[in-house]
Amino acid sequence: MVHGRAPLKIRGFCRASALSTSRRRLPAGRHPGLVMTSSATPLLQVGVVMGSSSDWDTMQHAVQILQQFGVAHEARVVSAHRMPDALFAYAESAEGRGLQAIIAGAGGAAHLPGMLAAKTVVPVLGVPVASRHLQGVDSLHSIVQMPKGIPVATFAIGNAGAANAALFAVAMLARHDGALAQKLQDFRAEQTRAAQAMTLPPQ
Numbered sequence: 001m002v003h004g005r006a007p008l009k010i011r012g013f014c015r016a017s018a019l020s021t022s023r024r025r026l027p028a029g030r031h032p033g034l035v036m037t038s039s040a041t042p043l044l045q046v047g048v049v050m051g052s053s054s055d056w057d058t059m060q061h062a063v064q065i066l067q068q069f070g071v072a073h074e075a076r077v078v079s080a081h082r083m084p085d086a087l088f089a090y091a092e093s094a095e096g097r098g099l100q101a102i103i104a105g106a107g108g109a110a111h112l113p114g115m116l117a118a119k120t121v122v123p124v125l126g127v128p129v130a131s132r133h134l135q136g137v138d139s140l141h142s143i144v145q146m147p148k149g150i151p152v153a154t155f156a157i158g159n160a161g162a163a164n165a166a167l168f169a170v171a172m173l174a175r176h177d178g179a180l181a182q183k184l185q186d187f188r189a190e191q192t193r194a195a196q197a198m199t200l201p202p203q
Protein backbone atom coordinates (compact mmCIF):
# COMPACT_ATOMS: atom_id res chain seq x y z
CA MET A 1 0.00 0.00 0.00
CA VAL A 2 1.13 3.52 -0.78
CA HIS A 3 -0.80 6.37 0.78
CA GLY A 4 -3.72 3.94 1.19
CA ARG A 5 -3.61 2.72 -2.44
CA ALA A 6 -2.84 -0.80 -3.48
CA PRO A 7 0.42 -1.06 -5.45
CA LEU A 8 -0.17 -1.91 -9.09
CA LYS A 9 1.45 -4.71 -11.06
CA ILE A 10 2.87 -3.21 -14.25
CA ARG A 11 3.86 -5.90 -16.72
CA GLY A 12 5.76 -8.07 -14.29
CA PHE A 13 6.89 -5.72 -11.57
CA CYS A 14 5.43 -3.58 -8.85
CA ARG A 15 5.55 0.19 -8.89
CA ALA A 16 4.26 2.58 -6.29
CA SER A 17 1.21 3.92 -8.06
CA ALA A 18 0.05 4.37 -11.61
CA LEU A 19 -2.10 7.33 -10.64
CA SER A 20 0.68 9.91 -10.54
CA THR A 21 3.93 10.29 -12.43
CA SER A 22 5.52 12.68 -9.94
CA ARG A 23 8.25 11.60 -7.50
CA ARG A 24 6.55 9.95 -4.56
CA ARG A 25 7.28 8.82 -1.05
CA LEU A 26 7.55 5.08 -0.49
CA PRO A 27 7.42 3.61 2.99
CA ALA A 28 10.41 1.39 3.67
CA GLY A 29 9.91 -2.35 3.40
CA ARG A 30 6.42 -2.18 1.96
CA HIS A 31 7.06 -3.16 -1.64
CA PRO A 32 7.98 -6.57 -3.01
CA GLY A 33 11.36 -6.37 -4.67
CA LEU A 34 12.22 -3.01 -3.19
CA VAL A 35 15.19 -2.59 -0.87
CA MET A 36 14.61 0.73 0.82
CA THR A 37 17.31 2.32 2.94
CA SER A 38 17.08 5.35 5.17
CA SER A 39 13.60 6.22 6.39
CA ALA A 40 14.86 9.84 6.45
CA THR A 41 15.22 9.82 2.64
CA PRO A 42 12.27 7.75 1.41
CA LEU A 43 12.20 9.12 -2.14
CA LEU A 44 13.21 6.40 -4.56
CA GLN A 45 16.40 7.67 -6.21
CA VAL A 46 18.36 4.81 -7.75
CA GLY A 47 17.34 1.52 -9.32
CA VAL A 48 19.75 -1.42 -9.22
CA VAL A 49 18.89 -4.13 -11.72
CA MET A 50 20.73 -7.23 -12.80
CA GLY A 51 20.27 -9.99 -15.33
CA SER A 52 20.26 -12.86 -12.87
CA SER A 53 20.37 -13.61 -9.18
CA SER A 54 23.83 -15.00 -9.97
CA ASP A 55 24.90 -11.36 -10.52
CA TRP A 56 24.09 -10.47 -6.91
CA ASP A 57 27.56 -11.34 -5.59
CA THR A 58 28.83 -8.51 -7.77
CA MET A 59 25.90 -6.11 -7.63
CA GLN A 60 25.59 -6.25 -3.85
CA HIS A 61 28.64 -3.98 -3.81
CA ALA A 62 26.57 -1.26 -5.49
CA VAL A 63 23.75 -1.76 -3.01
CA GLN A 64 26.16 -1.61 -0.07
CA ILE A 65 27.43 1.79 -1.21
CA LEU A 66 23.89 3.13 -1.66
CA GLN A 67 23.02 1.87 1.82
CA GLN A 68 26.16 3.42 3.27
CA PHE A 69 25.21 6.83 1.82
CA GLY A 70 21.53 6.52 2.72
CA VAL A 71 20.38 6.69 -0.90
CA ALA A 72 16.87 5.28 -1.33
CA HIS A 73 17.01 2.49 -3.85
CA GLU A 74 15.47 -0.70 -5.09
CA ALA A 75 17.14 -3.88 -6.31
CA ARG A 76 15.68 -6.54 -8.58
CA VAL A 77 16.35 -9.08 -11.30
CA VAL A 78 15.37 -7.96 -14.81
CA SER A 79 16.71 -10.39 -17.38
CA ALA A 80 17.04 -8.89 -20.87
CA HIS A 81 16.68 -12.16 -22.77
CA ARG A 82 14.34 -13.96 -20.38
CA MET A 83 12.09 -11.04 -19.31
CA PRO A 84 12.19 -8.54 -22.20
CA ASP A 85 8.70 -7.19 -21.48
CA ALA A 86 9.63 -6.53 -17.84
CA LEU A 87 12.81 -4.79 -19.02
CA PHE A 88 10.78 -2.45 -21.22
CA ALA A 89 8.24 -1.82 -18.47
CA TYR A 90 10.99 -1.03 -15.98
CA ALA A 91 12.64 1.44 -18.36
CA GLU A 92 9.39 3.06 -19.40
CA SER A 93 8.33 3.67 -15.80
CA ALA A 94 11.74 4.72 -14.44
CA GLU A 95 11.42 8.47 -14.97
CA GLY A 96 7.84 8.60 -13.66
CA ARG A 97 8.86 6.71 -10.54
CA GLY A 98 11.48 9.35 -9.79
CA LEU A 99 14.61 7.33 -10.51
CA GLN A 100 17.62 9.58 -11.01
CA ALA A 101 19.88 6.77 -12.21
CA ILE A 102 19.70 3.08 -13.04
CA ILE A 103 22.66 0.85 -12.21
CA ALA A 104 22.43 -2.18 -14.47
CA GLY A 105 24.69 -5.21 -14.17
CA ALA A 106 24.83 -8.12 -16.58
CA GLY A 107 27.19 -10.76 -17.85
CA GLY A 108 27.97 -12.36 -21.21
CA ALA A 109 26.19 -10.76 -24.18
CA ALA A 110 25.07 -8.12 -21.73
CA HIS A 111 22.10 -6.39 -23.36
CA LEU A 112 20.38 -5.17 -20.20
CA PRO A 113 22.08 -1.77 -19.73
CA GLY A 114 21.90 -0.81 -23.41
CA MET A 115 18.28 -1.84 -23.85
CA LEU A 116 17.27 0.03 -20.70
CA ALA A 117 19.09 3.10 -22.00
CA ALA A 118 17.27 2.76 -25.32
CA LYS A 119 13.91 2.98 -23.53
CA THR A 120 14.53 5.76 -20.97
CA VAL A 121 16.38 9.05 -20.66
CA VAL A 122 17.26 8.26 -17.04
CA PRO A 123 21.07 7.82 -16.96
CA VAL A 124 22.09 4.16 -17.09
CA LEU A 125 25.30 3.10 -15.37
CA GLY A 126 26.47 -0.26 -16.69
CA VAL A 127 28.37 -2.84 -14.68
CA PRO A 128 30.00 -5.72 -16.58
CA VAL A 129 29.64 -8.88 -14.51
CA ALA A 130 32.43 -11.44 -14.80
CA SER A 131 31.40 -14.34 -17.00
CA ARG A 132 32.66 -17.91 -16.68
CA HIS A 133 34.43 -18.35 -20.01
CA LEU A 134 35.61 -14.83 -20.88
CA GLN A 135 35.90 -13.40 -17.36
CA GLY A 136 33.66 -10.44 -18.15
CA VAL A 137 35.57 -9.06 -21.13
CA ASP A 138 32.54 -10.07 -23.20
CA SER A 139 30.26 -8.23 -20.74
CA LEU A 140 32.50 -5.15 -20.82
CA HIS A 141 32.57 -4.99 -24.61
CA SER A 142 28.82 -5.56 -24.85
CA ILE A 143 28.08 -2.69 -22.47
CA VAL A 144 30.77 -0.18 -23.40
CA GLN A 145 30.44 -0.46 -27.18
CA MET A 146 27.07 1.23 -27.45
CA PRO A 147 26.54 2.82 -30.85
CA LYS A 148 26.41 6.60 -31.02
CA GLY A 149 23.20 8.14 -29.69
CA ILE A 150 22.36 5.90 -26.72
CA PRO A 151 25.04 6.17 -24.04
CA VAL A 152 25.65 3.78 -21.19
CA ALA A 153 28.23 4.98 -18.66
CA THR A 154 30.33 1.85 -18.27
CA PHE A 155 32.35 0.86 -15.23
CA ALA A 156 35.01 -1.74 -14.45
CA ILE A 157 34.32 -5.46 -14.55
CA GLY A 158 33.12 -6.90 -11.26
CA ASN A 159 32.96 -5.68 -7.69
CA ALA A 160 34.95 -2.48 -8.21
CA GLY A 161 32.72 -1.50 -11.11
CA ALA A 162 29.57 -2.13 -9.09
CA ALA A 163 30.84 -0.04 -6.17
CA ASN A 164 32.05 2.73 -8.48
CA ALA A 165 28.75 2.85 -10.34
CA ALA A 166 27.03 3.49 -7.01
CA LEU A 167 29.63 6.09 -6.05
CA PHE A 168 29.04 7.77 -9.40
CA ALA A 169 25.30 7.81 -8.75
CA VAL A 170 25.99 9.31 -5.33
CA ALA A 171 28.16 12.00 -6.95
CA MET A 172 25.36 12.84 -9.40
CA LEU A 173 22.79 13.12 -6.63
CA ALA A 174 25.20 15.11 -4.47
CA ARG A 175 25.21 17.97 -7.01
CA HIS A 176 21.75 18.83 -5.67
CA ASP A 177 22.09 17.55 -2.09
CA GLY A 178 24.55 19.30 0.20
CA ALA A 179 24.37 16.69 2.95
CA LEU A 180 25.14 13.92 0.48
CA ALA A 181 28.03 15.97 -0.95
CA GLN A 182 29.49 16.25 2.55
CA LYS A 183 29.17 12.46 3.02
CA LEU A 184 31.06 11.96 -0.23
CA GLN A 185 33.80 14.35 0.88
CA ASP A 186 34.05 12.45 4.19
CA PHE A 187 34.20 9.12 2.33
CA ARG A 188 37.07 10.40 0.18
CA ALA A 189 38.91 11.79 3.21
CA GLU A 190 38.60 8.45 5.01
CA GLN A 191 40.02 6.63 1.99
CA THR A 192 42.95 9.05 1.96
CA ARG A 193 43.55 8.48 5.68
CA ALA A 194 43.46 4.71 5.15
CA ALA A 195 45.98 4.91 2.30
CA GLN A 196 48.26 7.17 4.31
CA ALA A 197 48.20 4.66 7.17
CA MET A 198 49.25 1.75 4.93
CA THR A 199 52.53 0.08 5.81
CA LEU A 200 54.74 -2.43 4.04
CA PRO A 201 56.52 -5.46 5.52
CA PRO A 202 60.10 -4.84 6.69
CA GLN A 203 62.63 -5.20 3.82
Ligand code: RP5
Pocket residue numbers: 050051052053054055079080105106107108129
Ligand atom coordinates in the same frame (compact mmCIF):
# COMPACT_ATOMS: atom_id res chain seq x y z
C1 RP5 B 1 23.17 -12.84 -17.88
O1 RP5 B 1 23.63 -14.12 -17.99
C2 RP5 B 1 23.19 -12.49 -16.44
O2 RP5 B 1 23.44 -11.12 -16.26
C3 RP5 B 1 24.27 -13.35 -15.87
O3 RP5 B 1 25.47 -12.61 -15.68
C4 RP5 B 1 24.48 -14.41 -16.92
C5 RP5 B 1 24.24 -15.81 -16.41
O4 RP5 B 1 22.93 -15.88 -15.90
P1 RP5 B 1 22.45 -17.19 -15.13
O5 RP5 B 1 22.58 -18.33 -16.11
O6 RP5 B 1 23.40 -17.38 -13.96
O7 RP5 B 1 21.04 -16.93 -14.69
O8 RP5 B 1 21.89 -12.71 -18.39
